[in-house]
Amino acid sequence: MKHNKIRIAILGSTGSIGKQALEIIQKHDRLFEVVLLSAHSNWRLLDEQAKTFNPKYAVLTGLVSENYNIKIGNPAKTKMYVDPHALNELVNLPEIDIVLNSLVGFAGFSPTYYALKAHKKVALANKESLVVGGAIITELLSQSKGSLIPIDSEHSAMLQSLIGEEKEDIEEIIITASGGPFRSLSLEEMQDVSVEQALQHPNWNMGSKITIDSATMMNKGLEIIEAHWLFDIPIEKITPIVHPESIIHSMVTYCDGSTKAQLGPPDMKVPILYALSYPRRLPLNSSRMDWSQKYRLHFEPVDNSRFPCIELAIDSVRMHKGGPAILNAANEIAVTQFLEGKIKYIDIPKIIERCLNKIHFSSALNYDALVELDQQTRDYARTICQHGTN
Ligand code: NDP
Ligand code: MG
Numbered sequence: 001m002k003h004n005k006i007r008i009a010i011l012g013s014t015g016s017i018g019k020q021a022l023e024i025i026q027k028h029d030r031l032f033e034v035v036l037l038s039a040h041s042n043w044r045l046l047d048e049q050a051k052t053f054n055p056k057y058a059v060l061t062g063l064v065s066e067n068y069n070i071k072i073g074n075p076a077k078t079k080m081y082v083d084p085h086a087l088n089e090l091v092n093l094p095e096i097d098i099v100l101n102s103l104v105g106f107a108g109f110s111p112t113y114y115a116l117k118a119h120k121k122v123a124l125a126n127k128e129s130l131v132v133g134g135a136i137i138t139e140l141l142s143q144s145k146g147s148l149i150p151i152d153s154e155h156s157a158m159l160q161s162l163i164g165e166e167k168e169d170i171e172e173i174i175i176t177a178s179g180g181p182f183r184s185l186s187l188e189e190m191q192d193v194s195v196e197q198a199l200q201h202p203n204w205n206m207g208s209k210i211t212i213d214s215a216t217m218m219n220k221g222l223e224i225i226e227a228h229w230l231f232d233i234p235i236e237k238i239t240p241i242v243h244p245e246s247i248i249h250s251m252v253t254y255c256d257g258s259t260k261a262q263l264g265p266p267d268m269k270v271p272i273l274y275a276l277s278y279p280r281r282l283p284l285n286s287s288r289m290d291w292s293q294k295y296r297l298h299f300e301p302v303d304n305s306r307f308p309c310i311e312l313a314i315d316s317v318r319m320h321k322g323g324p325a326i327l328n329a330a331n332e333i334a335v336t337q338f339l340e341g342k343i344k345y346i347d348i349p350k351i352i353e354r355c356l357n358k359i360h361f362s363s364a365l366n367y368d369a370l371v372e373l374d375q376q377t378r379d380y381a382r383t384i385c386q387h388g389t390n
Pocket of ligand 1: 205
């Protein structure tokens with residue numbers, strides 16, 4: 001049976017990206033339809049969303065057992081699952097056209113993997129999927145009828161700047177970074193920054209994990225790895241630059257010296273909608289640049305001595321196939337511990353570096369090996385946090 005609407009599963013619908021995706025779908029409800037929503041523990045918001053969108057499926061991946069009797073949405077319309085692994089199977093459903101993965105962290109890898117195995121189009125916000133398992137995902141993509149379209153604003157800008165071009169003609173990809181809330185702080189001033197300060201991102205309102213990643217600039221490190229796998233570009237050809245206004249979302253320079261860029265006021269709805277409508281565009285009432293105004297756009301190099309996480313990320317790719325998965329797991333634990341007030345901001349790169357130096361990996365990188373490596377790194381990172389970083 002032919003369906004008129006594009007049927008979308010939103011994994012992580014209660015998060016920053018998930019909520020914005022739902023707003024877009026509501027505005028384009030003649031084109032799109034929600035068939036699945038998921039949350040980890042925020043069942044109240046999931047319930048509200050399910051009552052509004054009446055998806056066929058609602059999934060809670062992280063609920064504790066005493067709350068098993070809660071109801072999500074209208075039971076006559078929505079089938080509910082409380083199961084940490086349900087998404088891996090549900091992404092297979094024939095009634096799903098697009099899987100929008102807006103989960104946070106390593107948890108996003110499995111659903112991306114299974115969705116591509118099921119030949120789905122995946123609109124990917126969960127950059128960690130490509131960071132930890134880029135080789136596995138690209139191998140899978142080469143055999144899949146599915147596709148992977150980035151939601152991350154920099155990668156959406158790269159995709160738009162690469163259209164109509166040949167890979168051999170690319171000289172360099174310039175990935176822009178806002179620099180986060182600590183862009184102008186000295187190393188000394190960074191020693192005692194608080195969680196509240198780190199959560200104050202100057203340009204974007206995002207989930208807490210990516211906001212801390214932006215403060216340490218690990219976000220840019222993860223995004224360099226993401227771009228490397230997404231566009232099959234050597235890491236050496238991807239250059240991060242700080243651009244505090246976040247107007248240019250990234251650029252590509254070609255062999256004749258031309259540079260193509262994608263610009264716009266910072267608004268994640270633009271790349272989310274582009275990933276859903278790609279390769280076409282759909283109208284969006286987002287704010288526009290007013291080019292009759294005087295704008296000043298600024299650029300500065302990344303200071304690796306104040307922001308060591310980018311180099312750690314690049315080094316992790318060069319170490320061995322498991323390097324980025326170790327980097328990611330150590331970072332997730334360090335960020336969680338920082339958010340819980342258990343370690344300092346400046347401890348985050350130290351924990352990651354110690355994990356990268358300690359944990360070795362020489363076997364073939366496959367799904368099971370990746371899950372084991374992730375767990376092993378988390379255990380070791382937690383031990384470091386307990387015993388102090390010095
Ligand atoms: P949020 O923390 O706001 O949302 C995360 C979502 O995933 C929530 O729905 C949450 O459920 C769910 N979730 C959390 N932990 C788990 C888990 N272990 N298993 C399953 N589901 C889980 O994150 P963001 O929306 O900010 O980010 C999502 C992804 O998109 C990240 O990979 C991020 O790097 C990327 N991204 C985000 C941008 C942004 O502007 N926010 C920009 C570019 C990329 P619950 O609400 O119940 O906790
Ligand atoms: Mg980004």
